Amino acid sequence: MKMLVPGANGQVGHALLRSLATLGEVAATTRSGRLEDGTGCEKFDLADLDAIASLLDRTRPDVVVNAAAYTAVDRAEDDIEAAFRTNAEGPRRLAVECAARGISLVHYSTDYVFDGQGSRPYREDDATAPIGVYGHSKLAGEQAIADSGARHLILRTAWVYGLHGANFLRTMLRVGAERDELRVVADQRGTPTPAWLIADATADILRNGFPESGIVHLVADGETTWHGFAEAIFDEAMSAGLISRRPVVTAITTADYPTRASRPAYSVLDTTRLQQQFGIEPPSWRQALQTLAAART
Ligand SMILES: NC(=O)C1=CN([C@@H]2O[C@H](COP(=O)(O)OP(=O)(O)OC[C@H]3O[C@@H](n4cnc5c(N)ncnc54)[C@H](OP(=O)(O)O)[C@@H]3O)[C@@H](O)[C@H]2O)C=CC1
Numbered sequence: 001m002k003m004l005v006p007g008a009n010g011q012v013g014h015a016l017l018r019s020l021a022t023l024g025e026v027a028a029t030t031r032s033g034r035l036e037d038g039t040g041c042e043k044f045d046l047a048d049l050d051a052i053a054s055l056l057d058r059t060r061p062d063v064v065v066n067a068a069a070y071t072a073v074d075r076a077e078d079d080i081e082a083a084f085r086t087n088a089e090g091p092r093r094l095a096v097e098c099a100a101r102g103i104s105l106v107h108y109s110t111d112y113v114f115d116g117q118g119s120r121p122y123r124e125d126d127a128t129a130p131i132g133v134y135g136h137s138k139l140a141g142e143q144a145i146a147d148s149g150a151r152h153l154i155l156r157t158a159w160v161y162g163l164h165g166a167n168f169l170r171t172m173l174r175v176g177a178e179r180d181e182l183r184v185v186a187d188q189r190g191t192p193t194p195a196w197l198i199a200d201a202t203a204d205i206l207r208n209g210f211p212e213s214g215i216v217h218l219v220a221d222g223e224t225t226w227h228g229f230a231e232a233i234f235d236e237a238m239s240a241g242l243i244s245r246r247p248v249v250t251a252i253t254t255a256d257y258p259t260r261a262s263r264p265a266y267s268v269l270d271t272t273r274l275q276q277q278f279g280i281e282p283p284s285w286r287q288a289l290q291t292l293a294a295a296r297t
Pocket residue numbers: 006007008009010011012013030031032044045046047048066067068069070071086107108109110111138156157158159160161165166
């Protein structure tokens with residue numbers, strides 16, 4: 001099987017290069033034409049709609065695993081056109097061109113397609129109602145792919161972190177090294193999910209052949225708040241010996257931490273479909289975090 005991975009320098013893309021390698025040949029694309037280790041790869045910008053068909057004709061994959069996205073949640077509020085181009089129009093054209101060539105498409109979406117007013121984990125067919133531009137653009141991407149006629153799998157994930165790339169864990173470790181106290185919101189609930197878990201689950205799914213088209217939620221098990229996640233990050237970093245001083249992490253409310261974009265108050269995703277359809281039982285978010293701290297030591 002030949003796989004093409006746009007967005008290979010992102011958190012998920014980077015992890016996918018390793019996880020998918022066990023399944024066959026993997027070709028990466030990035031906007032710069034280079035991977036982070038300096039190796040050359042295909043140069044491709046998902047917002048350049050007319051470049052999509054020629055990329056597919058040049059590389060001829062069986063499956064595209066699209067990890068490229070506009071993920072700057074606050075910036076998207078003032079950069080609506082760019083967010084929609086990368087998260088909706090690019091995926092739309094990608095899916096249409098995949099359909100025309102019999103190529104299957106794996107794509108990632110987000111818990112931010114929900115408004116966060118729910119009180120039990122969201123299922124795949126629960127009503128979506130994004131409250132920010134990023135969520136709107138990702139939902140438009142989902143819908144365009146579903147309408148494209150391409151064989152597709154949309155994996156909705158959340159709160160992605162890892163040792164690679166820009167994410168909350170790395171922000172906490174950086175800021176925690178500079179300050180004695182951090183203030184973190186304790187009224188937004190969700191599930192931190194490491195990039196390796198998303199990549200491994202994607203490979204596990206594809207190993208058994210491309211599934212029936214649809215949406216599947218893919219997150220670690222359990223739930224916490226950003227404040228709970230921050231506390232756990234410092235606990236793990238202390239016991240793994242990554243840091244020698246633990247900052248105080250003060251719980252605050254969303255109102256105490258104004259941001260450009262609104263974020264859902266509750267965006268836990270139900271993974272029953274992942275477990276029943278694919279036999280994948282995700283580890284608890286806390287266990288998954290421990291794995292990462294261990295890998296670093
Ligand atoms: N991060 C998170 O918390 C979550 C992410 N997701 C989804 O998971 C997927 C992967 O996200 P993640 O790995 O975390 O994201 P990252 O921000 O780590 O990586 C995204 C990658 O996409 C690339 N990219 C951005 N714009 C374009 C473009 N126009 N053309 C080509 N490449 C582009 C970036 O390239 P460059 O390095 O050049 O900027 C970057 O390497 C996305 O679909 C995202 O929406 C879902 C839920 C949570």
